[in-house]
Amino acid sequence: MATLQKIRSKGPLLVIVIGLALFAFIAGDAWKILQPHQKTEVGEVDGESLSAQDYQKLVEEYTEVIKFTSGMSALTDEQTTQIKDEVWRNYVNNKLIENEAKKLGLTVSKAEIQAIIDEGTNPILQQTPFRNQQTGQFDKDMLKKFLVDYSKMDKTKMPPQYSEYYDKMFKFWTFVEKSLTQSRLAEKYQNLISRSLISNPIEAKAAFEARVNTADYLVAAIPYTSISDSTIKVSDSELKDLYNKKKEQFKQFVESRNIKYIDVPVVASKTDRAEVEKEVTEYTKQLAGTTADFTTFVRNSESEVPFVDLFYTKKAFPADIAARIDSASIGQIYGPYYNQQDNTFNSFKVLAKQSAADSIQFRQIQIAAATPEKTKSLADSVYNALKGGADFAELAKKYSGNAEPQWITSQAYEGATLDENNVKLFSTLFNLGVNETANLSLPQANVIMQVVDKKAVKDKYKAAVIKKTVNFSKETYNKIYNDFSSFIAANPTLEKINANAEAKGYKLLERNDLFSAEHVIGGIKGTREAMRWVFGAKEGDVSQMFECGDNNHLLVIAVTGIVKEGYRPLELVKDQLKAELIRDKKAEKIMADIKAKNLTSFAQCKTIPNVVTDSVKHVSFAAPAYVASVRSSEPVLSAYASIAPLNKLSAPVKGNAAVFVFQPYSKEKLKEVYNQKEEELKVQGMAMRAASRFVNDLYIKAKVKDNRYLFF
Incomplete structure (x- = not known):
């Protein structure tokens, strides 16, 4: 009875384990049969593919780690989804660094890992059970004792629950060792990049001066909002020219889809x-x-x-x-x-x-x-x-x-x-x-x-x-289901759905730039099949009806556009470019009007139509100035902090939210003593932080493909 009760208490976990076992058994043969006709890779990094089976093993491994460390016997759908994403991110990052390290001859030896364990300060080690109860710190002696005891353990002479716990702890430690190796290799690679970034006395001195030299401004701002957008004309050729100039900003590395959809929540009746x-x-x-x-x-x-x-x-x-x-x-x-x-x-x-x-x-x-x-x-x-x-x-x-x-x-x-x-x-x-x-x-x-x-x-x-x-009944569900089915049958095209949805009481929703790495559509659970359909459909296709959520949502989707990998089309960034051109034309007009007035004093600036005046204090080149009156950060004002003449009215300059005319009325040098070595380290630190984004560059170069939506 005790054993039966224990099995009952672990029912949900056993269902998951048995389900995964059956999945592995069935899928193992099924994927072999389908291999000539269907991809079985969940993704690819630098030309190297990851199979669905191997990805599932990684997910299961990390799931057991989370269960062990948290004490949970089963995880929610949301937690499982988070684990899948975390496993994929870690796999990609580790593979990117591993490939680069291999080219450079970087490796991590067993002796290095043992040294990390002996030192005991690595944050990963602090997450293990091998911690001294008094100090809370990692205890290598506890680890050694466990590994020795485990190697000598006779599982036939101990209760099954103890044997199971020791097995889980050993697997957890194996995962920790692997994580230590991966993190050490990443640290080596990042250090190699960081060491190539050095500073010099001229750069250090410039950075110091940019920080300590500050100015207080009187500011007159003419906001762009003072001119109506409708009065500014933008031609197609101007849009095309600006697009060509900024084309690299609009590069998209993963294909996305634009969709329209109707989500019908099923709710209880009176x-x-x-x-x-x-x-x-x-x-x-x-x-x-x-x-x-x-x-x-x-x-x-x-x-x-x-x-x-x-x-x-x-x-x-x-x-x-x-x-x-x-x-x-x-x-x-x-x-x-x-x-x-x-x-x-x-x-x-x-x-x-x-x-x-x-x-x-x-x-x-x-x-x-x-x-x-x-x-x-x-x-x-x-x-x-x-x-x-x-x-x-x-x-x-x-x-x-x-x-x-x-x-x-x-x-x-x-x-x-x-x-x-x-x-x-x-x-x-x-x-x-x-x-x-x-x-x-x-x-x-x-x-x-x-x-x-x-x-x-x-x-x-x-x-x-x-x-x-208060749940809905089967009769309520059937009525909503049949009504929606009838609507879809009568409106099989996007044009008809657009024309008739509102009249039938259905709200047509829109979502642009849906990526395959996302897990849900419209915040609705259980839309995996719908995601598969979206990324297999053609532009203009309308889906069948999907039953989603906790069996309480009905969904139909139409693909309105496909944004391929590469440069986003002009049409999709047109509004952004148009807004920039309108702002620039407004700035040109405002600046021309100000120059025509031949202003010589700040007092005269107050007579400019639609002007707002303000004062901005402690402006330096090292940080953007914030102008409260137009609620905007304005780097252009910071750029003049150290060079604008004291008490002299500036020419009009174009900012983010307005055209500015300013007059420095006070300048101050902060009371800091220049230390060349410290300043060089600060500059080098800034460069290292910028260099820490190297994984993004590796990601782009490796042409990472994420096909997990096809399987999971």
């Missing part, structure tokens, strides 16, 4: 809502008469909040329950009521309330012998010895190897799925008084616990909760 309300009302009447076995009652009601026979803090309950629980009398029913925030009908019964310590410091002795009978006999003997005055710490060291007390709070069980043994353990622990001891019999072992200290008294509640979401 009839569905009334049915759920009726059901909760009936369960509420039954709850009022229930005095025992609340676990079974709540489970049979299919409430979304299971009953656990433990005291919970208020925050452990759903927000709407927590907000009302103090208003409910002990033993009385609160509800039913509707909660709009989570779309549920609810009622609850507070069974008990107490003020109790929430932080418990305890120590324990785990007793496990060859048979349950021997375990009980030995545990009773130890327990009686403790009652007779034996030293708890000494017995703990003898039988468990660890006598250190530890703290625990109700957070350890609140929100977790607990079996009856977990409930028994936590209930016993939280009900013990300080210095009291209990001998708890569990299926795998006996646990003798002693409470050392208690603190942090909180109000706690034991409550049975009925919470049911």
Whole structure:
């Protein structure tokens, strides 16, 4: 029974593991059969492909690392998606650096990795379980002991759960070693690039002067918004000329798609809502008469909040329950009521309330012998010895190897799925008084616990909760499905969808530059099949209807455009270029008008139509000036900080948000002492930060292809 219960508790994890095993078995042969006709690579880096099977292995490896370090037995869809992206990013980055390092002869030896382990300061090592409890730092001796013990371990003579844990820890350490090698190689390559960037005394002196020489300006600004865009004409030839001049800025390294789509959310009808309300009302009447076995009652009601026979803090309950629980009398029913925030009908019964310590410091002795009978006999003997005055710490060291007390709070069980043994353990622990001891019999072992200290008294509640979401019925789904199917059948082209969607009550949405590396369309879960269709379709194609989300969204998509890898067409960047040309023409007009006025003083600037005046202080060449009156950062003003003559009105200059006329009224040199060595290091540091973006250049050069959407 204990084994069966353990299997049940790990049900979701087993489903995932079995599912992956079946997938590997089936896909292994299927991909061999399809290989002549279909690609099986999820991606390519520098001409080297990564197969779907190998990528899946990397994902599984990292998934197990996350589970091990987080203590989770299963991951959500969102967490799995994040892991897949992280695995791909790491694979690409490591492959890019590995290929470059190979050309240069850069390697990482086992001796280097051992030196990193001996030093023990690498951040990766701080994430391992091999840390000293007192200092919190990585402990190489703990690692060595584990590796020696693991190499000598006889799995036939230890409980399966311990053997499994040691296997997971060894696999985790193998992953850490691989990560250390990869990070060390990346560090070597980056250092090689950084060492090629040096500074010189002239550059250092210029950087120092640019930072310490500051000026205060009087500023007159004529915003571009003072001229209507409609008065400025831009010709096609001007757009084409500017496009050709800036063409390199519009280079796209991955193909994208432009789409229009209709997303139909399936929501509950009034009839569905009334049915759920009726059901909760009936369960509420039954709850009022229930005095025992609340676990079974709540489970049979299919409430979304299971009953656990433990005291919970208020925050452990759903927000709407927590907000009302103090208003409910002990033993009385609160509800039913509707909660709009989570779309549920609810009622609850507070069974008990107490003020109790929430932080418990305890120590324990785990007793496990060859048979349950021997375990009980030995545990009773130890327990009686403790009652007779034996030293708890000494017995703990003898039988468990660890006598250190530890703290625990109700957070350890609140929100977790607990079996009856977990409930028994936590209930016993939280009900013990300080210095009291209990001998708890569990299926795998006996646990003798002693409470050392208690603190942090909180109000706690034991409550049975009925919470049911107002979901749509099958009839509601079928009606929405059939109506939408009929609309798609009657409007099979993009032109017809454009013309008739709104009249039928459907909203046509648009998304440009959809990339295959994305996972969802329109923020809707479960759109993987739709993504595959989008990137296999031609311009103008309209999809079939997709059932998406948590089976609560219907989706139809039309491809309105395909943006190929390479330079984005002029038509797609036309608005951006037009806005720039309009700004430049406005600047030319404003500057010509100002020059015609022959202004000689800042006071005269205030007579310019639409002018706004301001003062900007402590402007230096090293940082852009911010002009509050036009809400814009203006590097052009910073450029004049050290060269503009004091108290002399400038000529008009073109800025980002306005044309400016300015007059320096004060100049100051910051009280810093020039240190050539320090300044050279600062300049070199700036160059190194810029060089850290080398991976982007490697990425572009390697022509990385990401086809994961075809498989995952």
